[in-house]
Every structure is written in C-alpha cells, then in structure tokens.
Amino acid sequence: MADDNFFERVYEVVRQIPAGRVTSYGAIGHFLGSKRSARVVGYAMGAAGGARPPVPAHRVVNSQGLLTGKFHFPTFDLMEQMLASEGIVVEDNKVQNFKTVFWDPSIELL
DNA sequence: CGGGTGACGCATA
DNA sequence: GTATGCGCCACCC
Numbered sequence: 001m002a003d004d005n006f007f008e009r010v011y012e013v014v015r016q017i018p019a020g021r022v023t024s025y026g027a028i029g030h031f032l033g034s035k036r037s038a039r040v041v042g043y044a045m046g047a048a049g050g051a052r053p054p055v056p057a058h059r060v061v062n063s064q065g066l067l068t069g070k071f072h073f074p075t076f077d078l079m080e081q082m083l084a085s086e087g088i089v090v091e092d093n094k095v096q097n098f099k100t101v102f103w104d105p106s107i108e109l110l
Numbered sequence: 111c112g113g114g115t116g117a118c119g120c121a122t123a
Numbered sequence: 124g125t126a127t128g129c130g131c132c133a134c135c136c
Contacts, residue, residue, distance in 0.1 A: 006133060029119095037131055037132040038131080039119085041117085041118075043118095057117075068118080069117030
C-alpha cells in the first residue's frame with residue numbers, strides 16, 4: 001500500500017520521468033540519498049508490478065543504458081517497444097544516445 | 111533477531 | 124574495452 005517506504009519513494013521518482021527520457025538505478029538511489037543502493041532501487045522496481053498507479057519501469061535502466069530488466073516484463077520486447085514509442089532509440093538491448101535521453105532526478109526534479 | 115536475495119555500481123586485473 | 128569480484132541497502136522468510 002501507500003507506505004512511506006523506500007519503494008514508494010522510488011516509484012514517485014520514476015513516475016516523474018518525462019516521456020522520451022530515461023534514468024538509471026544509481027541516479028535514483030543517489031537522489032534518495034543512498035547512491036550505493038542501486039540494488040534497492042532495482043528491488044523496488046521488482047515490486048513496481050504491484051504498485052498503483054503502475055510505474056514506467058521501462059524508463060529505468062542501468063548506468064550503461066542497458067535494459068537489464070527487460071526480461072522481467074510480461075514480454076521481453078515490451079520494454080524496448082515502449083521506449084521506441086517514446087522516441088528512444090534502443091539497439092541490442094541498450095539505449096542509444098543514453099547520455100542525451102538521460103534524465104537526472106537530482107537535477108531535473110529539483 | 112538472523113540469513114538470503116536482488117531489474118546495480120564501482121574497483122581492479 | 125572486456126572480464127571478474129566485492130560491496131550496499133532494503134525487503135522477505
């Protein structure tokens with residue numbers, strides 16, 4: 001439920017990601033104060049499937065821009081399909097122009 | 111209270 | 124640039 005847990009904190013940030021932009025687990029963890037807790041962010045994403053409203057986890061990738069969580073989606077091509085729909089170029093499971101489409105909550109979500 | 115897990119990140123070779 | 128290992132923090136059992 002809407003617990004004030006670290007989870008919902010991550011969900012809230014991810015939901016602020018504008019279309020056509022992506023962010024990394026570490027960036028979110030860093031914004032939350034625990035820059036080394038990227039794993040926790042990823043773990044939160046795992047529970048995002050039961051979060052309401054749904055969280056655009058497809059906009060969250062690792063520091064390499066790699067779609068590490070694409071295999072966790074209902075269908076493995078759903079994630080890149082969503083990103084492509086946003087205008088993000090995905091090649092070989094990784095986001096192209098990652099640096100350009102990168103969205104840093106610590107800066108954009110001031 | 112203790113142990114194990116995990117959609118990561120960074121350091122080192 | 125690629126490969127391997129360790130560390131981190133929060134949640135679940």
